[in-house]
Amino acid sequence: MSTSIQDLPIADGLAPPPRRRGFFLSVLRERKAAVIGLAIIALFILLAIVAPYISPYSAAAQTCHVYAPPSMHHWLGCDDGGIDMLSELMQGGRISLVIGFAATLVAMVIGGGVGILSGYFGGWVDVSLMRVTDYLLVIPDLAFAMVIADLWGASLLHVILVIGILEWTTTARVIRAQVMSLKERVYVKRAKAIGAGHARIIWKHIMPQVGPLLIANTVLTVAIAIYLESALAFLGLEDPTVTTWGTILEHAFDRTAISSGAWWAIVPDGFAIAAVIVGCFLFGQAVEDALNPRLKVAHLSLRRWTIRTLVGRGADAI
Amino acid sequence: MRRADYVIKRAFFALVTIFVAITTNFFLFRVLPGNAVTDLARVPQSSPQLRHALIVEFGLDKPKWEQYFIYLKQLLHGNMGVSFGYQQPVSHLLLTDLKNTIPMVTVGTLLAVVVGVSSGVLSAWRRGSPLDHISTNLAIFAYAFPTQWLGLMLLILFAGVLPAGGMTNPFLFSAEPFWQHLADVGQHMILPAATLMLTAYGSYTLVVRSSLLETLGEDYVLTARAKGLPVRRIVWRHAVRNALLPVVTLIALDLGYIVGGALLIEVIFSWPGIGWSMFTAITQRDYPMLQGGFLILTVSVIVLNFLSDLVYFRLDPRISQ
Numbered sequence: 012m013s014t015s016i017q018d019l020p021i022a023d024g025l026a027p028p029p030r031r032r033g034f035f036l037s038v039l040r041e042r043k044a045a046v047i048g049l050a051i052i053a054l055f056i057l058l059a060i061v062a063p064y065i066s067p068y069s070a071a072a073q074t075c076h077v078y079a080p081p082s083m084h085h086w087l088g089c090d091d092g093g094i095d096m097l098s099e100l101m102q103g104g105r106i107s108l109v110i111g112f113a114a115t116l117v118a119m120v121i122g123g124g125v126g127i128l129s130g131y132f133g134g135w136v137d138v139s140l141m142r143v144t145d146y147l148l149v150i151p152d153l154a155f156a157m158v159i160a161d162l163w164g165a166s167l168l169h170v171i172l173v174i175g176i177l178e179w180t181t182t183a184r185v186i187r188a189q190v191m192s193l194k195e196r197v198y199v200k201r202a203k204a205i206g207a208g209h210a211r212i213i214w215k216h217i218m219p220q221v222g223p224l225l226i227a228n229t230v231l232t233v234a235i236a237i238y239l240e241s242a243l244a245f246l247g248l249e250d251p252t253v254t255t256w257g258t259i260l261e262h263a264f265d266r267t268a269i270s271s272g273a274w275w276a277i278v279p280d281g282f283a284i285a286a287v288i289v290g291c292f293l294f295g296q297a298v299e300d301a302l303n304p305r306l307k308v309a310h311l312s313l314r315r316w317t318i319r320t321l322v323g324r325g326a327d328a329i
Numbered sequence: 330m331r332r333a334d335y336v337i338k339r340a341f342f343a344l345v346t347i348f349v350a351i352t353t354n355f356f357l358f359r360v361l362p363g364n365a366v367t368d369l370a371r372v373p374q375s376s377p378q379l380r381h382a383l384i385v386e387f388g389l390d391k392p393k394w395e396q397y398f399i400y401l402k403q404l405l406h407g408n409m410g411v412s413f414g415y416q417q418p419v420s421h422l423l424l425t426d427l428k429n430t431i432p433m434v435t436v437g438t439l440l441a442v443v444v445g446v447s448s449g450v451l452s453a454w455r456r457g458s459p460l461d462h463i464s465t466n467l468a469i470f471a472y473a474f475p476t477q478w479l480g481l482m483l484l485i486l487f488a489g490v491l492p493a494g495g496m497t498n499p500f501l502f503s504a505e506p507f508w509q510h511l512a513d514v515g516q517h518m519i520l521p522a523a524t525l526m527l528t529a530y531g532s533y534t535l536v537v538r539s540s541l542l543e544t545l546g547e548d549y550v551l552t553a554r555a556k557g558l559p560v561r562r563i564v565w566r567h568a569v570r571n572a573l574l575p576v577v578t579l580i581a582l583d584l585g586y587i588v589g590g591a592l593l594i595e596v597i598f599s600w601p602g603i604g605w606s607m608f609t610a611i612t613q614r615d616y617p618m619l620q621g622g623f624l625i626l627t628v629s630v631i632v633l634n635f636l637s638d639l640v641y642f643r644l645d646p647r648i649s650q
Contacts, residue, residue, distance in 0.1 A: 142345075142349075145342075145346070146346055146349050146350070146353075148582075148585075149346060149585065149627075149630060149631055149634055150350070150585060150627055150630065151584070151585040151586075151588035151589050151592075151626050151627065151630050152585055152586075152589060153585075153588070153589030153590075153592055153593070154588060154589060154592060154607065154622075154623055154626045154627070155623070155627075157592070157607065157611070158357060158619060158620075158623050159357065161611045161619065162357060162358070162361070234473075238475060241475045241477070241478075242475065242476065242477065242589065242593055245475075245477045245593060245596070246592075246593070246596065246608060246611070247611070247612070248611070260475070260477055260478060260481070263481070264477070264481060264597070269481065269484055269485055269488065270488075274485055277478070277481050277482075277485070278482075280478070281474050281475060281478035281479075281481075281482070284473075284474070284475050284478070285470055285473040285474045285475075285478075286473075288473035289469055289470065289473045292469065292472075292473065
């Protein structure tokens with residue numbers, strides 16, 4: 012009977028760690044913050060999908076007086092063009108979320124790629140990629156985004172690309188650190204010893220382990236992308252024909268909402284942005300903490316002077 | 330010896346980064362396809378002669394590498410070109426802007442550190458109490474609300490009570506005593522600095538809280554307790570001092586974020602600083618001004634990062650080992 016290398020008994024610790032299939036489920040089961048965060052994100056995505064069917068008025072047509080205050084017919088009042096704020100917020104949320112996720116996709120492809128290449132190959136690849144990362148980390152990103160968006164011209168695609176190009180650095184660093192430790196594990200060395208190529212090792216042995224971390228970072232980056240989009244839009248660098256949560260604030264500021272006392276054109280928009288960001292923050296942080304068991308340490312609680320177990324920083328921070 | 334090595338290494342890194350920043354700046358405005366190059370020579374209804382004259386004047390007919398060296402050489406002489414909008418040297422204009430930006434950002438950041446650290450310490454000290462919940466949740470939300478939204482909220486709440494825009498009262502005579510001018514600027518600074526505080530303090534609270542919780546679990550805290558030291562002394566003298574180390578790193582990491590926030594704040598409150606100038610440069614297509622402002626912001630962040638590295642090293646000599 013011939014046995015291949017794969018069939019040989021494997022000593023403890025030499026096998027790859029089990030694929031954590033139920034990982035996200037267990038995070039959700041153990042951490043209230045993750046559930047709240049995911050619920051908020053899901054709610055806003057759902058609202059964005061069904062917005063055209065449930066929004067009370069058109070987000071493009073005048074349906075009431077300029078800066079009409081909130082009423083039974085227009086729950087959140089109206090903006091400077093007599094457009095229903097609630098409908099406008101729903102429409103704006105659609106575009107803002109699309110920008111947030113699209114820009115994050117760009118950032119994850121770059122950041123994940125740079126992190127894996129840098130951590131896996133090391134040497135000059137690592138040094139040169141990390142120099143670029145360090146440079147982008149240091150640079151004030153809004154100022155950079157402002158310059159590029161202005162030079163390229165205001166458009167939806169440019170805003171997405173600019174945010175994606177700027178926000179991959181943290182991800183690259185986190186992934187790089189993880190890959191560096193993964194590639195020293197025995198099971199990766201075994202795979203190498205039996206002749207697996209770089210592509211196979213990265214795809215079959217590194218990627219599955221990096222996945223959850225990448226997802227945590229994705230969610231955290233979505234928050235940053237939405238934040239940055241609203242800032243760019245506020246500076247007038249968003250495509251003037253689209254409505255996003257950022258342009259709603261810009262219009263309110265530019266078109267005398269404050270001196271007209273029209274707080275309803277400003278307040279709900281900020282809460283929408285903040286809610287999505289908090290949702291992403293809670294979920295992303297909870298996943299990241301679950302991946303980092305170092306944080307599960309016993310702490311001396313000063314108030315009662317007893318030893319207590321901390322369940323983790325993220326869940327605890329709420 | 331180690332200490333000198335560390336400083337030299339960080340200084341070298343800062344210099345390289347500044348060089349990269351200058352080169353990027355050149356590439357962005359001169360090499361990459363975009364509006365900058367085409368717009369420089371694009372005057373509405375210009376004759377071909379005028380366009381050619383402009384191209385020659387700005388040196389756009391020269392090869393790129395030559396333009397690059399001219400740019401480097403002129404930068405070394407402190408020449409950043411002439412603003413299209415103001416017809417004045419960009420470096421002079423930006424120097425004035427920088428003098429306006431620095432006090433506002435400094436006051437705002439200091440406020441953020443003070444508020445953030447104290448609420449973080451309180452949270453960790455009274456962990457699990459309602460006070461802790463309120464303070465951490467406030468911190469998360471302050472962090473999540475867009476900077477410009479926080480600024481607009483303060484404008485709505487305090488318009489009329491406090492000056493809503495600009496840096497000085499134009500009706501104040503220059504003959505008035507010095508302290509009156511200072512009070513005037515201070516009054517104008519309240520809202521911008523408060524916005525910066527609100528937008529930045531949240532992350533300090535969260536970091537101080539988790540770092541202090543970790544520190545309180547250390548053996549030396551238990552030892553101090555066993556010695557019978559009063560709680561207040563343990564927290565402030567033993568734990569907080571060590572827990573503050575990550576805050577220094579955070580301030581350095583946050584600099585880019587703070588500069589971005591300051592940019593938005595200057596736009597909202599028409600504070601005549603670098604951010605305001607970059608914003609008006611965009612609306613007026615004043616590329617030399619935009620390029621200069623971006624370079625100054627980038628270089629200041631790099632230099633401040635280097636300084637914070639040195640501070641960190643002074644606070645925690647272990648990092649060079």
